[in-house]
Amino acid sequence: MSVVIIGGGQSALQVADSLRGNGYTEQITIVADEAGLPYQRPPLSKDFLSPQGTPKPLPLRGENFFSQKSIKLLDGVSATDIDRPNRQVALSNGNSLGYTHLVLATGARNRLIECPGSKLDGVHSLRTLDDVQDLHAALPAAKNVVVVGAGFIGLEFAAAARAHDCHVTVLEFAARPMARALSEPMSQWFAQAHRDLGVELRLNEGIERFEAAGGGEVMAAVSSTGQRYPADLVLVGVGVLPNVALAENAGLETSNGIVVDQCLRTSDPSIFALGDCANFPNVHSPGRTRLESVQNATDQARHLAGSILGDESPYADLPWFWSTQGPYRLQIAGLSQAGDDTLVLGDPRTAKFSVLCFRGEALAAVESVNLPADHLAARKLIGAGTRITRAEAEEAGFALKNRARVIAGAV
Amino acid sequence: MPSITFTQPDGTAQRLEVEQGTTLMRAAVSNGIDGIVGECGGQAMCATCHVYIRPEYADALPELGADEDEMLDCTAAERTERSRLGCQISTGASLPEIIVDIPAGQV
Numbered sequence: 001m002s003v004v005i006i007g008g009g010q011s012a013l014q015v016a017d018s019l020r021g022n023g024y025t026e027q028i029t030i031v032a033d034e035a036g037l038p039y040q041r042p043p044l045s046k047d048f049l050s051p052q053g054t055p056k057p058l059p060l061r062g063e064n065f066f067s068q069k070s071i072k073l074l075d076g077v078s079a080t081d082i083d084r085p086n087r088q089v090a091l092s093n094g095n096s097l098g099y100t101h102l103v104l105a106t107g108a109r110n111r112l113i114e115c116p117g118s119k120l121d122g123v124h125s126l127r128t129l130d131d132v133q134d135l136h137a138a139l140p141a142a143k144n145v146v147v148v149g150a151g152f153i154g155l156e157f158a159a160a161a162r163a164h165d166c167h168v169t170v171l172e173f174a175a176r177p178m179a180r181a182l183s184e185p186m187s188q189w190f191a192q193a194h195r196d197l198g199v200e201l202r203l204n205e206g207i208e209r210f211e212a213a214g215g216g217e218v219m220a221a222v223s224s225t226g227q228r229y230p231a232d233l234v235l236v237g238v239g240v241l242p243n244v245a246l247a248e249n250a251g252l253e254t255s256n257g258i259v260v261d262q263c264l265r266t267s268d269p270s271i272f273a274l275g276d277c278a279n280f281p282n283v284h285s286p287g288r289t290r291l292e293s294v295q296n297a298t299d300q301a302r303h304l305a306g307s308i309l310g311d312e313s314p315y316a317d318l319p320w321f322w323s324t325q326g327p328y329r330l331q332i333a334g335l336s337q338a339g340d341d342t343l344v345l346g347d348p349r350t351a352k353f354s355v356l357c358f359r360g361e362a363l364a365a366v367e368s369v370n371l372p373a374d375h376l377a378a379r380k381l382i383g384a385g386t387r388i389t390r391a392e393a394e395e396a397g398f399a400l401k402n403r404a405r406v407i408a409g410a411v
Numbered sequence: 412m413p414s415i416t417f418t419q420p421d422g423t424a425q426r427l428e429v430e431q432g433t434t435l436m437r438a439a440v441s442n443g444i445d446g447i448v449g450e451c452g453g454q455a456m457c458a459t460c461h462v463y464i465r466p467e468y469a470d471a472l473p474e475l476g477a478d479e480d481e482m483l484d485c486t487a488a489e490r491t492e493r494s495r496l497g498c499q500i501s502t503g504a505s506l507p508e509i510i511v512d513i514p515a516g517q518v
Contacts, residue, residue, distance in 0.1 A: 043453060065443040
């Protein structure tokens with residue numbers, strides 16, 4: 001018996017931890033392609049980039065975790081091939097590992113843009129500790145920053161660059177920021193909030209090319225509308241692609257990620273996948289989803305450890321997310337969708353409010369700014385399947401927190 | 412060097428010496444202290460670094476922030492008047508040593 005886990009992120013470490021926590025005593029090996037102790041990514045685009053921040057990695061688990069729990073960490077090693085008939089994984093160091101259960105926690109990689117100048121010096125992306133150390137070193141001297149993509153990473157970075165007093169332009173080809181993740185009212189509020197922080201947010205405007213200075217470093221960004229923006233530092237944050245090559249080459253089913261069932265099993269019953277790389281049947285939205293978040297990684301990991309040990313229950317945890325952009329803490333419970341009916345609770349002018357998203361007459365998602373109480377209440381309510389209608393939420397004196405207390409009292 | 416002592420629910424204690432400015436969460440996670448998770452990386456977003464502060468250190472702590480206060484309502488183990496989030500408390504000149512109790516669960 002043995003479990004091999006491919007990947008060194010939140011989900012990989014949590015699977016190993018939860019297996020041990022559930023009494024699994026056989027061999028566990030983690031194969032992580034980045035060298036060093038696996039670390040937490042969320043602070044990279046937030047605290048680490050603030051003028052007071054230091055890019056000092058926060059390990060996901062301490063070094064002694066691996067010896068104490070008898071978990072073998074192979075860092076700086078990648079998996080190159082899966083031999084399914086013989087249940088063997090080939091490694092980049094020439095060795096191979098046999099498995100009873102294989103866990104694919106291969107994560108995602110940054111989507112690259114292919115335009116003239118995209119490989120110039122000064123054009124950065126942000127995913128790894130190395131990336132953030134480069135950015136941390138470059139920011140104090142940067143004057144004109146151009147961010148391509150108004151997603152979470154792009155806007156977290158834009159706010160950090162403003163805190164360094166840089167002139168910041170954000171180019172977004174969509175009509176509103178964070179359009180994939182946020183409801184229209186919340187997205188519009190953030191557009192204005194970033195403009196108020198001094199960010200020049202250019203919507204419906206993509207990147208056409210980057211221009212180089214004499215030394216080969218980036219000097220300007222030219223947008224799809226022909227506008228030219230001076231730039232001595234560029235961050236490209238245009239989303240990620242799931243790492244599916246290993247699964248695909250092994251003949252596993254993939255479609256926007258590695259396809260898994262409700263127990264997080266792939267089309268091979270001895271191989272599982274989870275986290276950023278997994279496409280799973282989501283009970284909280286119609287059809288299948290692939291989610292990129294800490295919650296998704298760790299909750300799926302706890303569930304997957306159970307699946308390996310024979311638990312057949314379906315994964316059903318409520319998705320939740322967060323982002324910190326300058327002074328604004330955005331927290332999301334559930335998955336909002338285009339076409340949701342929205343209701344704003346609280347006063348957006350105070351930067352403390354929530355957007356409630358209703359689908360089919362019931363509350364499906366809540367997006368909150370600087371209101372953790374609303375967020376936590378929403379997680380409890382939606383997670384418990386409590387039916388809250390728009391009419392109820394519109395009643396005078398309605399508060400998510402009070403409603404959640406009623407639930408807690410009833411249980 | 413400042414010191415942090417983590418006491419487990421079964422009474423076993425581990426004392427760590429840490430650099431000035433280290434948060435309780437970072438110290439615990441970096442040193443493999445069981446029972447402190449820190450899933451969000453110290454953003455006061457997940458409430459999985461919940462600790463109970465020994466009363467004798469209460470006066471030396473930074474004031475409870477509004478966000479932290481609200482997040483503490485969501486801890487897995489019961490919230491008491493000694494509850495804080497480990498990511499929001501740093502050791503330093505005003506807090507050269509501290510003893511905290513780890514709750515029975517974080518998730």
